[in-house]
Amino acid sequence: MNSSVITVCVDAVRDEAPGIRSYVISRVDGAPLDAYEPGAHIDVTSPSGVTRQYSLCGDPDLREQHLFAVKREDASRGGSSSLHDHVEAGAHLSIGAPRSLFRLDPAASEHILIAAGIGITPLLSMAYRLVRQNASFKLHYFIRDQASAAFIPLLSQPPFAANVVFHCGVEADRVDAEVTGCLAGIAPGAHVYTCGPGAFMNRVVSVAEQHVPAESIHLERFAADLDTTTAPTLDSFDVEIASTGSRVRVGKGMSIVQALASIDIIVDTSCGEGVCGTCMVDVVDGEPEHRDHCLSKSERASGTVICCCVSRSRSPVLILDL
Ligand code: FES
Numbered sequence: 001m002n003s004s005v006i007t008v009c010v011d012a013v014r015d016e017a018p019g020i021r022s023y024v025i026s027r028v029d030g031a032p033l034d035a036y037e038p039g040a041h042i043d044v045t046s047p048s049g050v051t052r053q054y055s056l057c058g059d060p061d062l063r064e065q066h067l068f069a070v071k072r073e074d075a076s077r078g079g080s081s082s083l084h085d086h087v088e089a090g091a092h093l094s095i096g097a098p099r100s101l102f103r104l105d106p107a108a109s110e111h112i113l114i115a116a117g118i119g120i121t122p123l124l125s126m127a128y129r130l131v132r133q134n135a136s137f138k139l140h141y142f143i144r145d146q147a148s149a150a151f152i153p154l155l156s157q158p159p160f161a162a163n164v165v166f167h168c169g170v171e172a173d174r175v176d177a178e179v180t181g182c183l184a185g186i187a188p189g190a191h192v193y194t195c196g197p198g199a200f201m202n203r204v205v206s207v208a209e210q211h212v213p214a215e216s217i218h219l220e221r222f223a224a225d226l227d228t229t230t231a232p233t234l235d236s237f238d239v240e241i242a243s244t245g246s247r248v249r250v251g252k253g254m255s256i257v258q259a260l261a262s263i264d265i266i267v268d269t270s271c272g273e274g275v276c277g278t279c280m281v282d283v284v285d286g287e288p289e290h291r292d293h294c295l296s297k298s299e300r301a302s303g304t305v306i307c308c309c310v311s312r313s314r315s316p317v318l319i320l321d322l
Contacts, residue, residue, distance in 0.1 A: 005043075005096050011065060013089055023069070024066075024067055036100065038122070039220070041098070042054060042068065045094040046078065050079040055068065055122035055195075099278065110137065111130055111135060111136070115142065120195075123139060131160065172199075192208040205219065233313075239320055240317055242321050243322060256308035257269055260322070275293055281306055288305075290311050294307065
């Protein structure tokens with residue numbers, strides 16, 4: 001598990017929309033919370049003991065309190081349902097340090113944020129920062145209707161309203177056309193950021209690739225969208241520890257994290273599902289087989305970093321910077 005865990009107080013719980021609650025948190029000792037980059041997420045351990053990742057969605061320039069929002073998942077295994085059912089104002093929660101894998105690019109000439117559903121959360125914190133910077137941006141929010149979506153009143157008034165476009169009730173077969181409209185006339189050097197259900201983001205990426213280079217498209221996936229059914233290239237391979245030269249075999253059905261633990265090398269983990277990036281380790285040699293959903297395209301292509309909870313190796317030996 002992640003080692004930098006703190007206890008926070010829940011100052012307020014708000015119903016943002018049917019099935020979506022937000023939680024305002026502050027440090028128990030009154031000190032400022034960690035600074036974070038907009039788009040960052042934190043680990044939150046619910047009363048059931050389950051740890052999940054949630055995007056911070058408040059103003060990233062405020063350190064006294066942070067905000068995160070949780071959608072109750074129908075198939076909840078104790079994360080979202082426990083937070084909804086058992087956490088009220090005054091409760092204490094364990095959270096991890098903010099982690100940033102989904103960031104604004106300061107070199108972008110314009111920022112196009114495209115959210116669907118609860119995917120609004122990381123993009124909302126980005127919008128706060130972009131407003132403060134007086135940057136050129138648009139936030140496109142795809143929702144079923146205004147009654148069922150979170151943060152509508154906030155986004156409908158200054159300072160956001162002038163930069164927000166709501167797309168209500170867009171059917172799946174119309175998403176491409178609607179996203180094409182969002183990207184019509186964007187500035188050269190614009191970057192596109194998207195968060196929402198996996199199928200939605202796949203459409204956004206597909207359309208965005210016709211307008212901007214792949215490196216200018218940024219997305220954040222949820223664990224529930226991951227496809228881990230594809231068979232790995234190698235059933236087993238060796239991991240070598242660069243600092244000592246010792247090796248351990250990673251067998252079929254075993255993770256690199258588990259194999260390393262068997263020789264008393266503990267890699268911090270959180271989601272265990274390739275989403276949060278906690279278990280990233282630098283690669284010294286060998287060819288990673290990436291099975292995560294948090295590394296960027298360029299990080300994947302470089303082959304110099306790997307998420308040890310889910311990824312594997314295409315080469316018989318993978319040497320890690322441990
Ligand atoms: S522990 Fe979250 S990506 Fe590996």
